[in-house]
Amino acid sequence: xxxxxxxxxxxxxxxxxxxxxxxxxxxxxxxxxxxxxxxxxxxxxxxxxxxxxxxxxxxxxxxxxxxxxxxxxxxxxxxxxxxxxxxxxxxxxxxxxxxxxxxxxxxxxxxxxxxxxxxxxxxxxxxxxxxxxxxxxxxxxxxxxxxxxxxxxxxxxxxxxxxxxxxxxxxxxxxxxxxxxxxxxxxxxxxxxxxxxxxxxxxxxxxxxxxxxxxxxxxxxxxxxxxxxxxxxxxxxxxxxxxxxxxxxxxxxxxxxxxxxxxxxxxxxxxxxxxxxxxxxxxxxxxxxxxxxxxxxxxxxxxxx
Amino acid sequence: xxxxxxxxxxxxxxxxxxxxxxxxxxxxxxxxxxxxxxxxxxxxxxxxxxxxxxxxxxxxxxxxxxxxxxxxxxxxxxxxxxxxxxxxxxxxxxxxxxxxxxxxxxxxxxxxxxxxxxxxxxxxxxxxxxxxxxxxxxxxxxxxxxxxxxxxxxxxxxxxxxxxxxxxxxxxxxxxxxxxxxxxxxxxxxxxxxxxxxxxxxxxxxxxxxxxxxxxxxxxxxxxxxxxxxxxxxxxxxxxxxxxxxxxxxxxxxxxxxxxxxxxxxxxxxxxxxxxxxxxxxxxxxxxxxxxxxxxxxxxxxxxx
Numbered sequence: 001x002x003x004x005x006x007x008x009x010x011x012x013x014x015x016x017x018x019x020x021x022x023x024x025x026x027x028x029x030x031x032x033x034x035x036x037x038x039x040x041x042x043x044x045x046x047x048x049x050x051x052x053x054x055x056x057x058x059x060x061x062x063x064x065x066x067x068x069x070x071x072x073x074x075x076x077x078x079x080x081x082x083x084x085x086x087x088x089x090x091x092x093x094x095x096x097x098x099x100x101x102x103x104x105x106x107x108x109x110x111x112x113x114x115x116x117x118x119x120x121x122x123x124x125x126x127x128x129x130x131x132x133x134x135x136x137x138x139x140x141x142x143x144x145x146x147x148x149x150x151x152x153x154x155x156x157x158x159x160x161x162x163x164x165x166x167x168x169x170x171x172x173x174x175x176x177x178x179x180x181x182x183x184x185x186x187x188x189x190x191x192x193x194x195x196x197x198x199x200x201x202x203x204x205x206x207x208x209x210x211x212x213x214x215x216x217x218x219x220x221x222x223x224x225x226x227x228x229x230x231x232x233x234x235x236x237x238x239x240x241x242x243x244x245x246x247x248x249x250x251x252x253x254x255x256x257x258x259x260x261x262x263x264x265x266x267x268x269x270x271x272x273x274x275x276x277x278x279x280x281x282x283x284x285x286x287x288x289x290x291x292x293x294x295x296x297x298x299x300x301x302x303x304x305x
Numbered sequence: 306x307x308x309x310x311x312x313x314x315x316x317x318x319x320x321x322x323x324x325x326x327x328x329x330x331x332x333x334x335x336x337x338x339x340x341x342x343x344x345x346x347x348x349x350x351x352x353x354x355x356x357x358x359x360x361x362x363x364x365x366x367x368x369x370x371x372x373x374x375x376x377x378x379x380x381x382x383x384x385x386x387x388x389x390x391x392x393x394x395x396x397x398x399x400x401x402x403x404x405x406x407x408x409x410x411x412x413x414x415x416x417x418x419x420x421x422x423x424x425x426x427x428x429x430x431x432x433x434x435x436x437x438x439x440x441x442x443x444x445x446x447x448x449x450x451x452x453x454x455x456x457x458x459x460x461x462x463x464x465x466x467x468x469x470x471x472x473x474x475x476x477x478x479x480x481x482x483x484x485x486x487x488x489x490x491x492x493x494x495x496x497x498x499x500x501x502x503x504x505x506x507x508x509x510x511x512x513x514x515x516x517x518x519x520x521x522x523x524x525x526x527x528x529x530x531x532x533x534x535x536x537x538x539x540x541x542x543x544x545x546x547x548x549x550x551x552x553x554x555x556x557x558x559x560x561x562x563x564x565x566x567x568x569x570x571x572x573x574x575x576x577x578x579x580x581x582x583x584x585x586x587x588x589x590x591x592x593x594x595x596x597x598x599x600x601x602x603x604x605x606x607x608x609x610x
Binding site: 035179237275277290 | 316340348358360367370483484485486544548551552556562565566568569571572575576578580581582584585586587591
């Protein structure tokens with residue numbers, strides 16, 4: 001992996017983080033606080049990052065967007081499921097990851113991640129691959145929002161192969177599933193990993209296309225929903241459903257779980273946590289309510305486009 | 306394992322659940338709602354249980370106390386770390402587990418668990434062992450509460466050997482540690498597993514002594530703290546610290562994590578979740594405040610007695 005290629009990706013990611021946080025801050029009226037960090041010798045992972053966080057904003061109750069670029073001596077087994085030959089290899093990982101939790105229960109939570117890994121096995125040539133995606137988690141479902149989100153995801157992938165969207169859409173449905181409840185996290189989106197089949201240039205172009213599509217996918221939805229009037233009922237349901245977000249991330253998300261158990265930077269990893277979440281015993285909405293609709297019509301695997 | 310011994314333990318556990326929920330309900334003024342469940346053929350685990358839950362009470366914001374008694378065909382590796390010969394054996398597990406989250410931030414959250422496992426290996430005689438303990442998680446620390454809680458724990462174990470309390474106290478400190486933050490969950494208590502060294506009668510007597518001690522350990526503390534005046538500051542800190550409780554249970558707790566991944570009864574396993582919890586970036590209390598005292602003087606491994 002020539003250093004110039006890593007530099008290219010790094011440059012793209014830092015710019016993407018800046019573009020996204022600038023636009024979201026504009027929509028909110030507040031601003032992201034940057035926290036630049038560096039981890040040196042003596043730490044499990046060395047590298048640097050920029051954590052951007054907007055808390056208690058007018059629109060965003062908690063919005064975190066982190067860039068990180070780390071190198072490590074030993075690739076963990078959880079980092080790639082499909083390349084067992086690389087377990088234990090020296091590696092480099094860089095990416096942007098975000099989760100935005102708006103305050104208004106009619107505005108959905110969103111997650112996006114774009115990343116590149118490189119690894120240098122003891123025998124053989126260096127390898128690289130890309131991963132990431134984005135997915136939407138509404139508290140109140142709107143079919144037109146789901147269609148819009150998926151359409152933008154699809155459009156970002158179509159130039160690189162018509163088979164990519166259906167493949168990554170299915171992958172997303174399978175990944176963002178709370179298996180202990182047999183329940184989808186949200187209405188899905190796209191998810192991919194171990195991607196290098198278009199070579200460096202083509203694969204990086206695809207990754208960039210996904211990253212560039214994020215604001216188009218999410219901002220229009222946020223703008224339509226953010227001022228919807230709501231009361232205690234909607235707020236209570238939102239907090240309860242946010243508990244599911246916590247369950248997914250802490251129990252099932254490979255990155256979160258591995259990061260916490262292996263000495264990653266805790267506050268950056270937990271940017272995804274909601275500002276407030278609730279749990280209640282056997283809470284089930286009455287049939288025919290909008291809350292029940294969420295479970296019946298939106299938290300299911302289906303073709304939105 | 307004679308069936309009569311399992312019956313004895315079952316009878317004790319059901320009575321213990323009843324005694325504890327009766328006293329806590331009396332203190333609260335509300336009542337626990339019982340949910341009797343049964344899992345039959347076709348499920349991964351067969352058996353029955355009684356889930357008792359008190360939500361939105363005057364004193365208890367969420368208090369769950371569950372009894373369960375299940376049999377399974379294959380003992381999971383996470384069920385016992387010290388008996389690899391039993392992995393995959395048919396097993397029977399019964400226990401009472403509780404977590405009480407009071408509303409008042411000056412009243413601590415508490416957890417208690419008493420359980421017995423039996424396993425029938427393919428070769429060799431059936432084996433049994435006991436496990437459990439209790440631990441206290443204050444939001445505002447009071448040395449006299451910690452001393453009282455630990456003293457009652459110690460007194461419950463001393464008749465069975467003076468070495469048990471120090472051994473189980475250390476085990477508790479090691480177990481209830483958020484390793485990703487290098488932070489204790491609370492002021493500890495006692496924790497043990499794989500315990501059968503006093504034979505069935507002696508070990509069961511010890512387990513019962515621990516179970517019986519729970520109300521003595523917790524109720525006086527609850528009664529002293531439950532009416533302490535508090536405002537937004539204390540409530541906010543409580544919700545933030547409850548986020549740590551979620552992190553521990555979903556990321557580190559063997560029982561919770563295994564249960565969720567292996568098809569256990571979700572709503573019973575998640576009785577431990579707080580009714581409301583919050584997350585915030587790099588929230589650190591100012592030096593010298595009671596909130597800082599919690600970290601400096603209470604969330605540390607120390608000898609309380």
